[in-house]
Amino acid sequence: MPIRGRLGIRLLLAGLVCVLVLSCISALAFGPAVIPQSYVWSIVGKHLGFAMPEDWSRSQEHIVWLIRAPRVVLGALVGAGLAMVGVALQAVTRNPLADPHLLGVSSGAAFGAVLVVLYLGEFAGVFSLPLAAFLGALGSMLLVLAVARRRGQLESDRLLLAGVAVSFVLMAMVNLLLFTGDHHAAASVVFWMLGGLGGARWDVLWLPGICVVAGLFALLAMARGLNALMSGEQTAVSLGFNGKGLRLQAFICTSLLTGVLVSLSGAIGFVGLMVPHVARALVGAEHRRLIPVAALLGALFLVWVDVAARTLIAPEDLPIGIATAALGGLFFLVMLRR
């Protein structure tokens, strides 16, 4: 039975926030080098300004605070962002199978990444790959919008088709470049395309942080409009919403957010498609409840999947896209069977 009362929702949100914070900290203990939970909590405490007895080694502190912590935070941000984007896109396209990669954003990002790795080199230092991926995402998004617009109208059906078509063309070009290019470099692109949080560093986290928070507020501001759009174009108009304008806003907002996230973490599948459905089963489809719950669930999901990615084939890193798809898919199959 879905939770719908005001008090129930508040308790659920508070509970999810607590579980997320606890998960983020305990997730720091897992990885190729196992570090005891007590050390992890003390190290986090120390960096938050508490006086702690320092009985751990310097390398353990380095691993926990400089390698794993930004990775966990990036995982939470990416999970939250992709889940929100999925919720919004499913509402505006009225299609329960819509997901963040549908509008060609991810293939555009992959195209940008391939160009940098194989041909351009590090034109902007460590930011070359994310920057090129973001520019690619932006380019493909604009291309999709331009193709889908007809006589000033933006219909969701055309948009989905345009997104799929642009994706296929871009992926064909990506694959062509990979096939003809240097195989060693190609392997690193493929690894990036499968998704990974390994590149996370404290000094780049501000960007996805700001984007996810801004995206959350933007989508919450659209929540009533998303409810109306989900019911249909005419209903949205009769309730005082400009259906076309609102849809365009939602597409631009979600594409930009996806572009930023994909450029940092690669194309992580499944989260944006399935987390919204799990969240709907929990709290129903009303977007003012659904968006925050989906964001928290997405964050929680990705934090733990990343733990699996770090440990399953340790010391190697499993690309997280493989882990989300495999674990998420199995979880969903179990849910369907029940």
Add this chain to the structure above:
Amino acid sequence: MSTLSIEGLSWAVEVRRGAPRWLLRGIGLQVNEGEFVGLIGPNGSGKTSLLRCAYRSTTPARGHLCLDGEDLWQRSARWSAQRIAVVLQEFPQEFGLTVKDVVAMGRAPHKGLFDADTSEDARHVAQALEHVGLSTYAGQAFATLSGGEKQRVLLARALVQQPGLLILDEPTNHLDPRYQLELLRHLRGLGLSILASFHDLNLAAAFCDRIYVIAEGEIVARGTPAEVLTAELIEQVFGVKALVDRHPLHAYPRVTWIT
């Protein structure tokens, strides 16, 4: 209560290469305060298009639409949604909205971006649900309701918009005779200005103060049910023979199809 007046309204769909196809031509229509106005006409005659123009969904090519003396197109969509509520044949998709969620959407035109629902909003929703006799359904999933119940939920949503004018597109579709009559009596009892399209001529005759007849995008007759619903007009507009006499119990006309 509001008045709606439409003058010289025309609307065309653009056709690629070629002259535009005019689907509404020179429409004039007036809904006075508290009046129940019916719109009848064959399929494809332009009923739905005309209603869409009236609630600001399609932009007419020519003509004026005024609500309470103000040009509707000079005002925002939100402004008109605070004054005009619409009951359509468009049901929310199966995404798991409850009856209460659907009805509460009607408060949207009165709310700012981040406004939470207040106890006043909750009261409006509860009242509207009671009004349509669905109080006990509030927590149920909208998708599980029957067609008639859905229709009544959408009416409840229109009521929480607190409109002056109510526009309904074939409101009695999906309803069995009992709910058809209940709904229309109910609408009459609201005291709102109402513009509704009908397929069933006898229902239009029984409940409307005045009727407009639309055929091929033009208003071809207007007046009280007794003035408009004649055997000649019905044959001319709908292309079927009918016998029109007086309802045995009331003053309005009765249409019997000659089959």
